[in-house]
Amino acid sequence: MKKIAVDAMGGDHAPKAIVEGVNQALAIFSDIEIQLYGDEAKIKHYLTATERVSIIHTDEKINSDDEPAKAIRRKKNASMVLAARAVKEGRADAVLSAGNTGALLAAGLFVVGRIKGIERPGLLSTLPTVDGQGFDMLDLGANAENTASHLHQYAVLGSFYAENVRGIAKPRVGLLNNGTEESKGDPLRKETYALLLAEDSIHFVGNVEARELLNGVADVIVADGFTGNAVLKTVEGTAMSIMGQLKSAIEKGGWKAKIGYLFMKDALRSLKKTLDYSDAGGAVLFGLNAPVVKAHGSSDAKSIFSTIKQVRTMLDSQVVKKSVEKFSIKEDSQ
Known part of the structure; x- marks a missing residue:
């Protein structure tokens, strides 16, 4: 089962567009499990899927105008940070957010971590x-x-x-x-x-x-x-x-x-x-130890579905694992 941590509170149309995209993905793909991070009451209002989905409640979120690095350090219980931490700790395989791009980049670097041998993702x-x-x-x-x-x-x-x-x-x-x-x-x-x-x-x-x-x-x-x-x-x-x-x-x-x-x-x-x-999915912060994917801030349910599909394909192909192996070998040979 592929476990995807989703920041339900990030983006212009959150949590509605995020959760509706999750509903669509769970209906199509039987091999994924979604963890939704954010305001439980707001998420439940749109969530229709009942299997392979869980809600991790938090009142804190990172806003679009927050300074990225400071937000990651100070808002330790923000939905985006908790989702990234789940990946870091092995409770999820990938993280997806439509929120603050700079903050997600910072979460990817400081929480998930970069591949050994990659200078800058x-x-x-x-x-x-x-x-x-x-x-x-x-x-x-x-x-x-x-x-x-x-x-x-x-x-x-x-x-x-x-x-x-x-x-x-x-x-x-x-x-x-x-x-x-x-x-x-x-x-x-x-x-x-x-x-x-x-x-x-x-x-x-x-x-x-x-x-x-x-x-x-x-x-x-x-x-x-x-x-x-x-x-x-x-x-x-x-x-x-x-x-x-x-x-x-x-x-x-x-x-x-x-x-x-x-x-x-x-x-x-x-x-x-x-x-x-929008059919192509989101932008991947490539060079990290796990897939960290940024959906467009204005994403609708269709775009979120496409991004989850993209993350699923990345996990299926083990592209990150192969990248880790390749660059680790390069680093060790130098």
Whole structure:
């Protein structure tokens, strides 16, 4: 049985969206057990599942505007902290939260702990491509600054994830840069390029440009945290803007536009599905001793369900265990 600790109080629509997503997951997956951390009365109001679910009551939670490190230290009984501690103490196999991103990163580092040999865990998420296959990208903001060694480790971790969780054989790994030529980029990118070129355990395809990301140029994209976070928010913002403009054009276009929409309805729904990353699950803080997964703050029940499905796949594939073994061997050989 896979035991998943869930912060029921994190996110814009908690606990409603969190608990409803849990209800859906428990109905579909018979091999998971959910531990819900948070206000018991509020959780019970939405909980319909009766088996393989437990509630660990706490009145304390971490707010979106709390300073991450301080919140983890001072709010020791917060729902997020208790969920992370359950993983640390072996009472749960993974932790999921839609709450304060910085606080979850801090809980992951200080409570769950990083893999021996990993210098800095990175935030990984699966983003959409026009062919529907998607690509994994890290770091997406766990670190404001990175070294070439960090990016080298992200390439290996990302390749591990794409192969074991998404089932991609020999994932193509690309380095996000301002040009495809080997000579392009700043010193960080050039040093990273040389490290990735020499790494036998990955299929490195070279530098890739941001404009090609959604065309499926690679299965794994490596970037420093500052750049990765900017790209993530650009992709999200672009998708929202395109769908918003289409909706506005149809609403303001008169009867001809509305008739045209009837003929294009299926195509537009397909476009929306392509741009919708909620089916892919949450962002993984990869490089820790257990899966720590951040669902989007505005997650609805569907997104929470997808994130639980993602966590289940991670546990099934033992991707974290394999990462621990790989980097422990590397560390011991140095």
